[in-house]
Amino acid sequence: MDLVADELHAAIHEQTPTIFDSVKLRPIMRRRFAFLSRSGTRQAAHKLDRFAGRFVDYRFYGRSISRQYDMFHVTDHSYGHLVHVLPACRTGVYCHDLDAFRCLVEPDRDPRPIWYRRLATHVLRGLQKASVVFYNSEAVRNEILEHALVPAGSLVHAPLGVAAEYVPGCIEKLIPGPYLLHVGSCAPRKRVDVLLDVFSRVHRDRPDLLLVHVGAPFTDTFERRIDSLGIRSAIVALTGLSRERVAALYGNAKLVLLPSDAEGFCLPVIEALACGARVVASDIPVLREVGGDALTYCPPGNIDTWVETVRGLVDAPSRGPDREIRLAQASRYSWARHARIIVDAYASVLAARDSTSGSFGEAEL
Numbered sequence: 001m002d003l004v005a006d007e008l009h010a011a012i013h014e015q016t017p018t019i020f021d022s023v024k025l026r027p028i029m030r031r032r033f034a035f036l037s038r039s040g041t042r043q044a045a046h047k048l049d050r051f052a053g054r055f056v057d058y059r060f061y062g063r064s065i066s067r068q069y070d071m072f073h074v075t076d077h078s079y080g081h082l083v084h085v086l087p088a089c090r091t092g093v094y095c096h097d098l099d100a101f102r103c104l105v106e107p108d109r110d111p112r113p114i115w116y117r118r119l120a121t122h123v124l125r126g127l128q129k130a131s132v133v134f135y136n137s138e139a140v141r142n143e144i145l146e147h148a149l150v151p152a153g154s155l156v157h158a159p160l161g162v163a164a165e166y167v168p169g170c171i172e173k174l175i176p177g178p179y180l181l182h183v184g185s186c187a188p189r190k191r192v193d194v195l196l197d198v199f200s201r202v203h204r205d206r207p208d209l210l211l212v213h214v215g216a217p218f219t220d221t222f223e224r225r226i227d228s229l230g231i232r233s234a235i236v237a238l239t240g241l242s243r244e245r246v247a248a249l250y251g252n253a254k255l256v257l258l259p260s261d262a263e264g265f266c267l268p269v270i271e272a273l274a275c276g277a278r279v280v281a282s283d284i285p286v287l288r289e290v291g292g293d294a295l296t297y298c299p300p301g302n303i304d305t306w307v308e309t310v311r312g313l314v315d316a317p318s319r320g321p322d323r324e325i326r327l328a329q330a331s332r333y334s335w336a337r338h339a340r341i342i343v344d345a346y347a348s349v350l351a352a353r354d355s356t357s358g359s360f361g362e363a364e365l
Helices: 002-015 042-065 077-084 099-105 114-129 138-146 192-205 220-229 243-252 267-274 285-294 303-315 323-330 335-352
Strands: 020-024 071-074 091-095 132-135 155-157 179-183 210-214 235-238 255-258 279-282 296-298 360-364
Touching: 002 020, 002 335, 042 077, 071 077, 071 335, 077 091, 077 114, 091 114, 091 335, 099 114, 132 138, 132 335, 138 155, 138 285, 155 335, 179 192, 179 243, 179 267, 192 210, 192 220, 192 255, 192 303, 210 243, 243 267, 255 267, 255 303, 267 279, 267 285, 267 323, 279 285, 279 303, 285 323, 296 303
Parallel strands: 020 360, 071 091, 071 360, 091 132, 132 155, 179 210, 179 255, 210 235, 255 279, 279 296
Antiparallel strands: none
């Protein structure tokens, strides 16, 4: 979650430069397995490097700096194992969702081999040792408490924010012609299968309409689905874009489609709203929480309802929640607020432990 670390670091420096000294720590990933980066094995080499970096290099690095700072903030729960080597009483972890622990709390839903479950257990036990665990939505909090992973008293709600680049009025058009937009990964919970099926049916009536996907490349399964649906020429897949370009895509899209059946928060919701875009999203509690009255909702996985809703909105640009409502909902989320909540939480932790008053350093791993 480099985005979260970068935005938090900048917001702390902007708000409290004379009180808090925030240091962003991010060891460089070593390329141990470059020798495997021949054709067909490049992806495997990258995964092995990431695994070694996360569970070997970061662990030694964390141990080496454990005495150098007053507080530590781990910005991604999948690095919760670092709490094993950092001073747990002075370390917090941000929990984005429970995907990393799904194999433990719902093994039937996410079956994994024993080595994976043991690693997940190691990460979870580290998170459980932290003095404070931040969460981004009530949906995540409810899951944490439902599975009794962390005591309620250790939890702090710190919603994510909208980056400054996501603003309405961008006139740059990256895609000629009308298009629907999806921003996100191809993880199963994102329901890209629903996205493709809905678009293929809408496209029959509007052959000029494109589907733009921004994020991780389509998996082989989805590539085959695209071909079987006969929509290859209407698909535009983009990756590695700057925020300014993503903002331009949001602002000029006919609709932003988010058919996920599970989310921890879903940043694209508030990013799209901040750009003034109309959003159609799955009617699940977390998206209701984040999007409020500013979204148009459809039952998750209900293709017929999605098709009818998307067709209606494409044909009637004035339908859906008013633009003022969309922008007002996005304005509720800011990185400044996110940073303030986290800083206040750590100040409380220090005060509760009778720590030395005055300025202190906060390291983000």
